[in-house]
Amino acid sequence: MTAQPVIEVAGKRYTGSAIEIRQPVDPNAVVEAITGSDERESTDAVSVSVPAPPPVYAHIAHIHDEMGLRIQTALAKAARTVGGETPYDESLATARATLTELTPEAPGSERHRHKLETKTVEAERLKEQAATLRGEIRTRRKHDLPTETAQAELRDVLAALSEAETSAQAAKQQLTAAQEAMREFRDQQEHRFRLEERVANLERKARASLVEQFTPAFRAHVREIIALAEREGGIDKTVASGTLPTAERSATPLTAINPTVAALALVRFASFDTPVVLSGSLVESARAAAEILDAAVIRI
Amino acid sequence: MLLVIAYSRGARQSLRNICRTHETSVIRQFGRVALFEPTGFGAFQALRLREKHGNAVQIEQTRPFNAAETVPEDILAAATAYERREEPALPYEPFAERESLPTPAEMKATDL
Numbered sequence: 001m002t003a004q005p006v007i008e009v010a011g012k013r014y015t016g017s018a019i020e021i022r023q024p025v026d027p028n029a030v031v032e033a034i035t036g037s038d039e040r041e042s043t044d045a046v047s048v049s050v051p052a053p054p055p056v057y058a059h060i061a062h063i064h065d066e067m068g069l070r071i072q073t074a075l076a077k078a079a080r081t082v083g084g085e086t087p088y089d090e091s092l093a094t095a096r097a098t099l100t101e102l103t104p105e106a107p108g109s110e111r112h113r114h115k116l117e118t119k120t121v122e123a124e125r126l127k128e129q130a131a132t133l134r135g136e137i138r139t140r141r142k143h144d145l146p147t148e149t150a151q152a153e154l155r156d157v158l159a160a161l162s163e164a165e166t167s168a169q170a171a172k173q174q175l176t177a178a179q180e181a182m183r184e185f186r187d188q189q190e191h192r193f194r195l196e197e198r199v200a201n202l203e204r205k206a207r208a209s210l211v212e213q214f215t216p217a218f219r220a221h222v223r224e225i226i227a228l229a230e231r232e233g234g235i236d237k238t239v240a241s242g243t244l245p246t247a248e249r250s251a252t253p254l255t256a257i258n259p260t261v262a263a264l265a266l267v268r269f270a271s272f273d274t275p276v277v278l279s280g281s282l283v284e285s286a287r288a289a290a291e292i293l294d295a296a297v298i299r300i
Numbered sequence: 301m302l303l304v305i306a307y308s309r310g311a312r313q314s315l316r317n318i319c320r321t322h323e324t325s326v327i328r329q330f331g332r333v334a335l336f337e338p339t340g341f342g343a344f345q346a347l348r349l350r351e352k353h354g355n356a357v358q359i360e361q362t363r364p365f366n367a368a369e370t371v372p373e374d375i376l377a378a379a380t381a382y383e384r385r386e387e388p389a390l391p392y393e394p395f396a397e398r399e400s401l402p403t404p405a406e407m408k409a410t411d412l
Contacts (some may be wrong), residue, residue, distance in 0.1 A: 106355045186358060189307040193332075198307050 005050040005275045005296050007033075018290035019275065019298045027277045027300050031061040035275060050296075053275040054081050060263045060270075064279035065239065069259035076210040076272035086209035094200040097194050104188035107181035112174040119168035126161035130154060214269075215254065221265035222257055225292075234288035235264070236281055267293045271298055301362045302346050306332040308356035313358075314337065318345050321381045335362070374402050 007014045008027050021030075021182045022193055025046065053061070056077035059069060076084075093112050133154040139146045239260055239299040254262075260282070275296035283289035286299035306312040312332040319329045325342050327335040336342035338361075338404075350357045367376060378401040382392055396403055 054310065104355075185355075186307070193307050193309075200309065 005048070005273075005299065007048045007050070008046070010045045014298075017275065017296040018286040020286045022299045024289045025300060027062050027279060030277050030298060030300065033063065034277075036153075040292075050275055053274040054270075054272045056081060056266070056270055057272065057274055057276075060266050061275060062277045063260060063263045063266050063267070063282065065236075065260050065282060067259050067263060067264055068223060071254050071257060071259070071262050072211050073207065074262075074266055075214060075254070076207040078218075078266045079097075079210040079214040081270040081272050084210045084214060086206040086213075088202045088206040088209065092199065093208060095195060095199045095202060099192065099199060102188070102192045102195065103190065104185050106185055107178055112171050114172035116175050117130060119164050119171055123161060123164040123168055125138045126157055126164055130161060133157060133187060211254070216252075217267070218265060218269050221268045222261055224275065225261050225264045225268065227287075229261075234284045234292050239264075239282065264293065270295075302336040302342050303357040303360040303362050304346050304349060305360075305391050306333045306353070306356065307358065308353060309354035311356040313317075314349055314352060315336055318349065322365055338386070372402075372410060375407055375410065376409075378402055 004015050004018060005019065007019060007021075007030065009021060009030075012023060018096060019291060029046050032047070034049045034050055035058065046280060053076070056074055059074035059077065089258060098262060133150055135145045137150045139153065207262075225239075227233075229237055229239045239258070257265075273296055274297045276293075277298045277300060278289055280300060283292075283297075286297050289297045289299060304315065306315045313353060315329075315332060315334055319326045319334055322341075322345060325337050325339070325345060327337055329335075336346050346357075346359045350359060378396065378399075381399055382395055385395060392406075393403065395401070
């Protein structure tokens with residue numbers, strides 16, 4: 001036995017699987033409270049305690065007469081709530097697991113590049129300085145002038161040059177290693193991308209398979225919802241208006257089904273305990289809706 | 301030019317969007333790889349992608365390839381000579397030996 005849904009709006013508490021909220025409240029705020037997607041401070045003071053929503057919930061959380069619906073995607077997700085399986089599930093699980101493990105980390109190469117450039121420039125400068133000093137020493141010798149100071153200076157410059165060259169060499173090696181690591185990283189990313197493609201491809205196939213398997217069951221629920229609306233059996237009559245005569249309905253492409261009708265049919269078809277939010281005029285009462293849809297509902 | 305490579309589905313989608321919206325700044329697009337024009341605007345678009353998708357976007361700057369300037373003469377000569385050989389079935393290695401041209405190993409060890 002699952003816990004009864006509890007919802008509090010501005011201090012007023014509602015419980016049960018057929019909740020009527022008569023005070024003004026934004027249905028989206030209720031949905032956000034249920035899905036936990038509300039990252040703002042809950043100024044509306046809506047708080048809920050309901051069973052966790054399944055993936056299909058996002059598509060049919062709030063049913064109203066101007067809603068949009070990606071019927072095939074939602075149907076595939078709804079099928080999962082009634083135990084729908086496909087031949088692709090195993091490969092999909094494996095591919096997804098591999099993908100989660102695969103988080104390549106980028107190596108940093110800029111530091112080594114910068115060091116190499118600095119040290120190379122420094123070495124060039126010292127080389128020039130050494131050449132100048134050697135010239136100076138030669139000139140002084142020619143004129144029999146003392147060369148000690150210049151020679152001491154040259155020794156210092158050559159020592160610094162040797163140091164700069166060693167650092168440049170080390171930086172070059174590090175840079176090469178970093179560049180190789182970067183190439184390795186790109187290879188891993190490439191691998192990851194291919195895996196992402198594979199997952200997406202398997203998801204498409206699984207979705208198509210679920211849609212194909214469960215379309216007959218879904219259509220039966222669609223027919224039932226339209227029939228109920230037509231004979232005013234708890235669903236607003238306008239919902240069925242504009243839908244095709246029964247004979248043509250089985251030929252209607254899924255995507256051409258009225259989104260509101262489809263959403264109601266999906267709730268009736270799917271199996272989950274999270275309450276869906278219905279706009280007031282759509283159904284006669286929360287109780288009637290809960291019974292028709294065999295689901296927990298919140299009517300606002 | 302700026303070579304931009306996308307490594308995730310999200311990055312590929314953004315790259316496609318940019319290529320569609322800024323056709324004149326995109327020199328070429330192949331799948332999830334594109335060449336952006338070497339202008340501030342090209343760089344702006346490339347950097348936007350990197351900002352949004354981080355490491356899933358690789359940006360490299362290309363240079364015009366001037367073979368005479370960057371490739372050692374013997375390698376230039378080898379390419380010409382081998383493509384003009386009279387024995388189409390002759391592999392490169394024996395050909396190089398006969399004509400005293402650089403071996404693949406030597407060329408691999410040569411940095412441009």
